[in-house]
Amino acid sequence: MKLAARLGAIAPSATVAMTARAKAMAAAGVDVVSLSAGEPDFAPPDLVQEATIAALRAGHVGYTSVGGLPALRDAAARWFSRLYGVPFEAAQVAVTVGGKEALALLFAALLDPGDEVIVPAPYWVSYPAQIRLAGGAPVTVPTRADRGFALDVEAIARACTERTRGVVINSPNNPSGAVYDRETLAELAEVVRAKDLWVITDDIYSALTYDGRPFASLLHVAPDLRDRCFIVHGVAKNWGMTGYRVGFLGAPAALVRACVTLAGQSTTHTATFSQYGALAAVEAGEGVVADWLVAFDARRRRLTAGLDALDGVSCALPGGAFYVFADVRGLLGRRLGADLVADDVQLAELLLEEAHVAIVPGSAFGMPGFLRFSYAASMEALETAIARVGAFVGRLAP
Numbered sequence: 001m002k003l004a005a006r007l008g009a010i011a012p013s014a015t016v017a018m019t020a021r022a023k024a025m026a027a028a029g030v031d032v033v034s035l036s037a038g039e040p041d042f043a044p045p046d047l048v049q050e051a052t053i054a055a056l057r058a059g060h061v062g063y064t065s066v067g068g069l070p071a072l073r074d075a076a077a078r079w080f081s082r083l084y085g086v087p088f089e090a091a092q093v094a095v096t097v098g099g100k101e102a103l104a105l106l107f108a109a110l111l112d113p114g115d116e117v118i119v120p121a122p123y124w125v126s127y128p129a130q131i132r133l134a135g136g137a138p139v140t141v142p143t144r145a146d147r148g149f150a151l152d153v154e155a156i157a158r159a160c161t162e163r164t165r166g167v168v169i170n171s172p173n174n175p176s177g178a179v180y181d182r183e184t185l186a187e188l189a190e191v192v193r194a195k196d197l198w199v200i201t202d203d204i205y206s207a208l209t210y211d212g213r214p215f216a217s218l219l220h221v222a223p224d225l226r227d228r229c230f231i232v233h234g235v236a237k238n239w240g241m242t243g244y245r246v247g248f249l250g251a252p253a254a255l256v257r258a259c260v261t262l263a264g265q266s267t268t269h270t271a272t273f274s275q276y277g278a279l280a281a282v283e284a285g286e287g288v289v290a291d292w293l294v295a296f297d298a299r300r301r302r303l304t305a306g307l308d309a310l311d312g313v314s315c316a317l318p319g320g321a322f323y324v325f326a327d328v329r330g331l332l333g334r335r336l337g338a339d340l341v342a343d344d345v346q347l348a349e350l351l352l353e354e355a356h357v358a359i360v361p362g363s364a365f366g367m368p369g370f371l372r373f374s375y376a377a378s379m380e381a382l383e384t385a386i387a388r389v390g391a392f393v394g395r396l397a398p
C-alpha cells in the first residue's frame with residue numbers, strides 16, 4: 001500500500017510508545033515502574049464524575065454544536081477572562097478534542113507550505129509533528145539546563161526569518177517543568193511586536209506550579225497582543241481528566257470560526273457527556289485539586305533529590321508540571337557489560353530492559369542527553385524507581 005508522503009515527516013509519539021511498551025511488559029508479568037506517561041495518577045474530582053454520570057443518565061449523548069456545548073464555551077470564556085485578566089466571550093473560545101486537537105486545528109488554520117514556526121526545545125513531542133503535518137517547518141531554539149530551561153529570547157529573535165509566522169510556548173513546561181517569568185515573557189512580547197509574529201501559548205499545566213510561583217502568561221504582560229496570542233488549554237492535567245478528551249482554544253473570533261470549520265469536517269466535536277464533566281470542572285475551578293499540589297510537591301522534591309544524588313546525573317528542582325528532566329550526559333560513554341551507553345535513547349532502553357523503569361529519552365523532546373521522569377506516580381513507585389536507577393548506574397563502568 002502506498003501511504004501519503006506526509007507520513008514520512010512524522011514518527012509515532014515517543015511518550016505514547018514508551019507507555020505502551022511499559023504496559024505490555026507489565027501485562028507479561030514484569031514488575032515495571034512506569035514514569036513515562038503525562039497523566040495525573042489521581043481520579044478526577046467527585047463532582048466531575050457525578051456530573052458526567054448525570055449527563056449520561058439524562059441522555060446527553062447526542063451531537064452538540066461543533067464549537068462545544070454553549071454552556072461550556074460560556075464557562076471557559078469566564079475562566080479565561082479570570083486567568084488571563086482580559087475579557088473573553090464565548091465566540092473567542094472553542095471546545096476541542098483535548099489540547100492536542102486545539103493545537104492541530106490552530107496549525108492547520110494558520111500555516112501555509114514553508115511557513116516557519118519557532119519551537120523552543122525541549123518541547124512537547126507533538127508540536128514539530130503537527131507543524132509538519134500542516135505543511136509548516138518547525139525551527140527549534142534550544143534552552144539551557146543551567147538557566148533553568150528559561151526561554152532564550154535573543155536566540156528566538158536571531159532564529160526569525162522572513163518565513164517565520166509564530167512561536168509556540170509552553171509554561172509550565174513539558175518536559176522541563178520550567179515556569180516562565182513575567183520579565184522573560186515581556187522580552188518575548190518585544191520580539192513578537194518587532195517581527196509581527198503570533199504566539200501559541202500552551203497553558204495546559206497552568207494550575208500546577210510550586211513554591212507559590214505564579215502562573216504567568218504573555219497576556220498578563222502584553223494585553224495589546226491579544227489578537228496575536230492564541231491559547232491552548234484543557235482539563236487533562238489541571239483536573240486529571242486525560243481520557244475525557246476535552247481541550248479549549250482561545251483566539252480572536254475569526255480564527256476560532258476557522259478552527260471550528262476544520263473540526264466540522266473532521267472530528268465534529270468531543271463526546272457530549274465528557275463536555276458536561278468538563279463543565280463541572282471549569283465551574284468548580286482549579287482549587288478543587290489543591291491537595292494534589294501538596295502531593296506533587298513532595299514527590300517533586302524526593303525525585304529531584306534522589307536523581308541528582310546519582311553519579312553522572314544532575315537536575316535542579318523544576319517549578320511546575322509533574323516532570324523532572326534529568327541531565328544524564330555524565331552517563332553517556334559508560335558501559336553496561338558489552339553494551340556502550342551511547343546516547344539517551346539507548347540509556348532509556350537499558351533502563352527499561354535492565355532496571356524495569358520506563359521513562360522517556362530527551363531526544364523525543366528535541367534535547368538529547370536528558371531523560372524525562374514523570375512524578376505522576378505514587379511515592380512508593382518513585383522510591384522504587386530511584387533505587388533501581390541508582391543500582392543500574394552503579395553497574396555502569398567508565
Ligand SMILES: Cc1ncc(COP(=O)(O)O)c(C=O)c1O
Pocket residue numbers: 038097098099100101124170173174202204233234235236242245246247
Ligand atoms: C504540553 C502539552 N500540551 C498539550 C497536551 C495535550 O493534552 P490533551 O490530553 O488535552 O490533548 C499535553 C499532553 O501530554 C501536553 O503535555
